[in-house]
Amino acid sequence: xxxxxxxxxxxxxxxxxxxxxxxxxxxxxxxxxVWIVLLVMVCFxxxxxxxxxxxxxxxxxMEEEQxxxxxxxxxxxxxxxxxxxxxxxxxxxGKDFDYSDFRDE
Numbered sequence: 001x002x003x004x005x006x007x008x009x010x011x012x013x014x015x016x017x018x019x020x021x022x023x024x025x026x027x028x029x030x031x032x033x034v035w036i037v038l039l040v041m042v043c044f045x046x047x048x049x050x051x052x053x054x055x056x057x058x059x060x061x062m063e064e065e066q067x068x069x070x071x072x073x074x075x076x077x078x079x080x081x082x083x084x085x086x087x088x089x090x091x092x093x094g095k096d097f098d099y100s101d102f103r104d105e
Contacts, residue, residue: 015044
């Protein structure tokens with residue numbers, strides 16, 4: 001669903017209203033008035049639709065990057081352990097782990 005789906009309609013109606021007011025104040029004939037308003041509204045609708053399309057793509061790209069960053073952060077917190085060779089993991093100073101090293105005396 002588009003985040004900005006109402007923007008083209010609002011921009012088009014606003015452009016049509018402003019154009020109508022200016023044409024009425026300048027006393028244009030009805031035929032010229034209709035063609036100018038129609039042309040202005042079509043142009044503004046197409047332009048605003050293109051802007052909304054670009055904004056939606058940009059927002060989607062930013063969301064994907066944010067999700068990737070979150071996934072990378074989560075992956076860094078969990079160390080990778082090779083469970084097949086767990087017996088070959090050595091402790092500190094190159095010696096094997098011993099349970100007595102971890103007991104409190």
